[in-house]
Amino acid sequence: MPTVSMTVNGKKVSGEVEGRILLVQFLRENLRLTGTHVGCDTSQCGACVVHVNGDSMKSCTLLAVQAEGAEVTTIEGLADGDTLHPMQEAFRDNHGLQCGFCTPGMVMSAVDLVKKNPKASEHEIREWLEGNICRCTGYHNIVKSIQQAQQTM
Amino acid sequence: MPEGGTGIGAAVKRVEDKRFLTGRGNYTDDINRPNQTYAYILRSSHAHATLNSVDTGAATSAPGVLAVFTGADMETGGLPCGWQVHSKDGSPMHEPPHPPLAKGKVRHVGDPVAVVIAETYAQAKDAAELIAVDYGELPAVVHMNDALAGKSLVHDEIGTNLCYDWEIGDEAQIDEAFAKAHHVTEIDIVNNRLIPNAMEPRAAVGEYDRSTDEYTLFTTSQNPHVIRLLMGAFVLSIPEHKLRVVAPDVGGGFGSKIYHYAEEAIVTWAAPRVGRPIKWTCDRSDAFISDAHGRDHISKAKMAMDSEGKFLALKVETKANMGAYLSTFAPCVPTYLYATLLAGVYSTPLIYCNVKAIFTNTVPVDAYRGAGRPEATYLLERLVAKCAREMGMSQTDIRRANFIPADAFPYQTPVALQYDSGNYTATLDKAESVHDVAGFEARRKESEARGKRRGIGYSTYLEACGIAPSAVVGSLGARAGLYESAEVRVHPTGSVTVFTGSHSHGQGHETTFAQLVCERLGLPMSNIEISHGDTNKVQFGMGTYGSRSLAVGGEAIMKAMDKVVNKAKKIAAHILEASESDIEFKDGTFTVAGTDRSMAFGEVALAAYVPHNFPHDELEPGLDEKAFYDPLNFTFPGGCHICEVEVDPDTGVVSVQRMTAVDDVGRVINPMIVEGQIHGGLAQGIGQALLEGCVYDADGQLVTGSYMDYCMPRADNFPSFSAGTEITLCAHNSLGVKGCGEVGAIGSPPAVINAVVDALWDLGVHDMPMPASPQTVWKALKAASPAVAAE
Ligand code: FES
Ligand code: FES
Numbered sequence: 018m019p020t021v022s023m024t025v026n027g028k029k030v031s032g033e034v035e036g037r038i039l040l041v042q043f044l045r046e047n048l049r050l051t052g053t054h055v056g057c058d059t060s061q062c063g064a065c066v067v068h069v070n071g072d073s074m075k076s077c078t079l080l081a082v083q084a085e086g087a088e089v090t091t092i093e094g095l096a097d098g099d100t101l102h103p104m105q106e107a108f109r110d111n112h113g114l115q116c117g118f119c120t121p122g123m124v125m126s127a128v129d130l131v132k133k134n135p136k137a138s139e140h141e142i143r144e145w146l147e148g149n150i151c152r153c154t155g156y157h158n159i160v161k162s163i164q165q166a167q168q169t170m
Numbered sequence: 171m172p173e174g175g176t177g178i179g180a181a182v183k184r185v186e187d188k189r190f191l192t193g194r195g196n197y198t199d200d201i202n203r204p205n206q207t208y209a210y211i212l213r214s215s216h217a218h219a220t221l222n223s224v225d226t227g228a229a230t231s232a233p234g235v236l237a238v239f240t241g242a243d244m245e246t247g248g249l250p251c252g253w254q255v256h257s258k259d260g261s262p263m264h265e266p267p268h269p270p271l272a273k274g275k276v277r278h279v280g281d282p283v284a285v286v287i288a289e290t291y292a293q294a295k296d297a298a299e300l301i302a303v304d305y306g307e308l309p310a311v312v313h314m315n316d317a318l319a320g321k322s323l324v325h326d327e328i329g330t331n332l333c334y335d336w337e338i339g340d341e342a343q344i345d346e347a348f349a350k351a352h353h354v355t356e357i358d359i360v361n362n363r364l365i366p367n368a369m370e371p372r373a374a375v376g377e378y379d380r381s382t383d384e385y386t387l388f389t390t391s392q393n394p395h396v397i398r399l400l401m402g403a404f405v406l407s408i409p410e411h412k413l414r415v416v417a418p419d420v421g422g423g424f425g426s427k428i429y430h431y432a433e434e435a436i437v438t439w440a441a442p443r444v445g446r447p448i449k450w451t452c453d454r455s456d457a458f459i460s461d462a463h464g465r466d467h468i469s470k471a472k473m474a475m476d477s478e479g480k481f482l483a484l485k486v487e488t489k490a491n492m493g494a495y496l497s498t499f500a501p502c503v504p505t506y507l508y509a510t511l512l513a514g515v516y517s518t519p520l521i522y523c524n525v526k527a528i529f530t531n532t533v534p535v536d537a538y539r540g541a542g543r544p545e546a547t548y549l550l551e552r553l554v555a556k557c558a559r560e561m562g563m564s565q566t567d568i569r570r571a572n573f574i575p576a577d578a579f580p581y582q583t584p585v586a587l588q589y590d591s592g593n594y595t596a597t598l599d600k601a602e603s604v605h606d607v608a609g610f611e612a613r614r615k616e617s618e619a620r621g622k623r624r625g626i627g628y629s630t631y632l633e634a635c636g637i638a639p640s641a642v643v644g645s646l647g648a649r650a651g652l653y654e655s656a657e658v659r660v661h662p663t664g665s666v667t668v669f670t671g672s673h674s675h676g677q678g679h680e681t682t683f684a685q686l687v688c689e690r691l692g693l694p695m696s697n698i699e700i701s702h703g704d705t706n707k708v709q710f711g712m713g714t715y716g717s718r719s720l721a722v723g724g725e726a727i728m729k730a731m732d733k734v735v736n737k738a739k740k741i742a743a744h745i746l747e748a749s750e751s752d753i754e755f756k757d758g759t760f761t762v763a764g765t766d767r768s769m770a771f772g773e774v775a776l777a778a779y780v781p782h783n784f785p786h787d788e789l790e791p792g793l794d795e796k797a798f799y800d801p802l803n804f805t806f807p808g809g810c811h812i813c814e815v816e817v818d819p820d821t822g823v824v825s826v827q828r829m830t831a832v833d834d835v836g837r838v839i840n841p842m843i844v845e846g847q848i849h850g851g852l853a854q855g856i857g858q859a860l861l862e863g864c865v866y867d868a869d870g871q872l873v874t875g876s877y878m879d880y881c882m883p884r885a886d887n888f889p890s891f892s893a894g895t896e897i898t899l900c901a902h903n904s905l906g907v908k909g910c911g912e913v914g915a916i917g918s919p920p921a922v923i924n925a926v927v928d929a930l931w932d933l934g935v936h937d938m939p940m941p942a943s944p945q946t947v948w949k950a951l952k953a954a955s956p957a958v959a960a961e
Contacts, residue, residue: 109191
């Protein structure tokens with residue numbers, strides 16, 4: 018079995034994985050970082066979004082071995098110790114989550130949006146979230162959360 | 171109220187959010203037991219076939235495989251149904267067996283055929299491909315009319331596909347009223363089949379401890395005690411005290427995680443046979459063909475009116491798809507949660523409804539957010555909109571003319587329910603003003619100038635929730651009671667753990683229920699913990715569905731807190747050397763009336779556990795009280811939803827421009843959470859109206875079997891919503907609460923479709939099926955006026 022090494026949330030990690038193992042499986046099963054979720058098997062829901070070398074990416078669309086040498090940040094690595102990231106804070110302030118299942122992917126995706134397009138309009142925010150499905154919130158409060166984070170990030 | 175407002179009515183930020191936002195939630199698939207194995211379920215690829223043979227030989231000897239089981243191995247009970255409905259001739263519904271692993275025949279695509287248990291999930295899945303199943307294909311019945319015509323029998327032994335033929339009301343009397351009517355409006359309605367799609371796929375981990383003979387099941391359930399009861403008593407014969415069911419964090423349910431599913435029984439049953447814990451996690455593709463679906467009604471309805479547009483009588487005939495087997499709640503959805511709601515907010519004096527429940531070769535259908543009530547609301551509000559057009563009345567005039575007046579409560583409907591409170595004129599007035607209906611004409615003209623059609627649609631609806639009084643549901647065929655239980659355990663230092671039988675899977679109970687404790691016991695949020703979801707911790711529970719958590723579960727907590735206060739007063743009286751009747755309790759302090767002698771809640775708690783001088787024959791140590799609460803009636807939330815859409819006549823694309831919901835959900839404990847619940851419901855309702863629809867082909871293959879084919883609502887399908895409340899209190903519970911979980915999904919679909927019809931009326935489009943996808947709308951335009959679409 019191939020060995021894969023990468024940096025996850027600032028720590029060097031490596032593991033033996035079957036070639037077909039996806040990055041999300043490596044994170045959840047090898048590293049037990051279960052904050053990254055799996056909501057589909059067709060790469061559409063976005064529950065699995067993490068940052069790979071600074072860009073948001075669906076970790077189910079990547080083989081673990083493709084992330085060789087990469088810098089990966091998962092939801093577990095976003096807060097600064099006990100201090101929540103402004104995006105996490107914004108989701109809490111605006112009730113941007115209910116069951117919490119889509120939330121890690123939603124937050125990671127939103128952080129990338131605000132970095133890339135800090136002045137995104139409501140319309141652009143909604144379009145950006147096209148790859149993240151939430152069944153609980155109706156998106157209204159997710160959009161509000163991101164708008165708050167545009168001010169605080 | 172402590173901490174600057176954390177009691178009833180405060181928009182307290184959620185207690186549960188921190189763990190979810192930092193990736194520390196604990197969902198079933200996040201649980202990993204030592205030495206665990208993995209299960210993969212092989213499912214039928216045919217909608218209807220005999221199982222001539224299932225050869226598991228090659229799979230059994232594949233790498234990593236520990237065991238393979240089929241229906242022939244699993245000699246257990248079948249999955250039970252929780253409700254019994256009787257046909258109009260008095261005979262009980264047909265209730266065919268539902269084995270966890272198919273025996274002899276498969277009845278829908280996705281019916282479980284075998285389970286492979288292996289060291290890794292990939293090995294289990296690989297090995298399943300080596301199972302050779304010899305299917306004897308049979309013709310499938312997919313459409314309800316074909317099923318009724320008996321083109322093929324889903325269950326040969328019952329000799330029919332008709333599960334029951336039920337009615338409510340007096341048909342002869344109704345027909346007489348129709349004969350005398352000034353005008354009759356008729357409508358054909360299809361309530362499209364939906365796939366619930368909670369974002370967390372179902373999962374289950376089963377384990378068995380040989381030393382204690384105890385089983386544990388971790389599962390994605392809305393009601394772990396109900397699963398323990400159904401699986402333990404009916405399927406696996408495991409007594410309750412040897413079976414622990416844990417539903418940890420659950421990623422959304424919307425009804426689909428109420429039911430007892432085959433996979434729960436399979437992993438629990440197989441765990442001792444493999445001698446190791448077994449984890450099963452559903453792939454999304456398998457979820458599409460194994461989670462219970464929702465809705466799927468075909469109806470004909472007609473309304474008799476007098477010359478003023480007053481409703482005289484309503485007659486409805488409905489066919490309801492049950493799918494291939496009866497899921498846990500299925501039979502009650504199109505009867506007691508549907509036909510009893512057909513009065514809606516109107517004083518229609520006579521109502522008759524006939525419901526035929528039908529087996530087909532499709533996934534079982536059961537309650538999905540709203541369950542029965544959205545189907546009733548959609549039918550009624552589409553019909554009322556059509557009545558208005560045919561009578562030449564405005565959409566609001568016809569409603570106002572028929573509303574049950576605000577001073578008529580309690581109001582007995584002709585279909586069994588007695589409404590306790592409501593003010594339908596007030597919710598309509600408020601919704602019209604919030605929506606700025608007055609500005610609609612100007613907006614319509616502005617759209618027209620851009621070549622778009624703009625329409626407005628109303629829905630004034632009512633629902634019954636907080637299910638439910640045990641005596642009532644018992645008389646209707648429920649095989650369980652529908653109370654809720656709570657335990658309020660005060661610890662020696664005065665902090666409190668509340669054990670509730672309700673289950674939170676997004677609703678925020680850890681916050682809302684804690685607010686009840688803040689309010690009643692005067693404690694800060696940080697001293698309160700809400701515990702739910704584990705049958706070894708929580709005494710009992712009926713779980714969360716039907717917007718019942720606060721109206722039933724919350725009331726149980728209130729009742730247990732009353733007992734705590736009563737006991738604490740006795741303790742305070744003893745220590746303060748006063749008579750119990752002189753002790754007053756306010757803001758967390760017990761005071762002897764008219765004196766400055768007092769004890770803080772925490773001091774009383776400590777005294778309860780350090781009872782050095784208690785008169786033990788009169789006063790027991792400890793401060794820990796339980797209560798079971800059985801409601802007196804359903805609660806009746808209602809409201810008015812107004813939708814404004816813009817339709818592009820060239821492409822058929824419908825875009826929701828404004829969505830206003832003014833709902834009467836009773837007293838609001840946490841307005842932030844209530845608004846969030848309404849938003850989520852609206853998204854599912856608009857999703858049903860415009861995007862979502864489950865499609866089977868003629869052979870029973872699911873065409874919409876993934877997120878590539880089943881259109882889940884995305885952020886860019888919606889505008890921001892205007893959600894508000896206009897409250898009347900529930901008259902029969904102490905909190906005055908009604909429920910808010912389902913209102914959004916119940917009220918909104920007819921508002922959306924009425925708006926689409928309004929937008930296209932002048933182009934000759936007078937009806938519109940759900941989902942009103944661009945293709946459907948474009949086709950309707952083309953049919954109405956070939957020249958328009960051909961341009
Ligand atoms: S798991 Fe759904 S997109 Fe990755
Ligand atoms: S919060 Fe439940 S899916 Fe988004």
